[in-house]
Amino acid sequence: MGRKKVEMKRIENKSSRQVTFSKRRSGLIKKAREISVLCDLQVALLVFSPHGRLYDFSAGDRCSFLLLNLHFVPPFFTQSINLLIKL
DSSP: OOOOOOOOOOOOHHHHHHHHHHHHHHHHHHHHHHHHHHTTTTEEEEOOOOOOEEEEEESHHHHHHHHHHEEETTTTHHHHHHHHHHH
């Protein structure tokens, strides 16, 4: 017996959405770590929670450097990036 396919749609209940985010975030980070080891890749992963909190993962020197520098981006630059993303 196999698993039933889950329809991909937005979860309306906020608490259920937060629980799903927490569980899937850890699974996504695990997959990023696995592919970096199996394929000898440098991987950078950025995930923003529904509340706007940043979660990151990096495997490799260049990715670690990139993510470290993202934490020190000036606010005016971050606002510009957010405006570009919305376009």
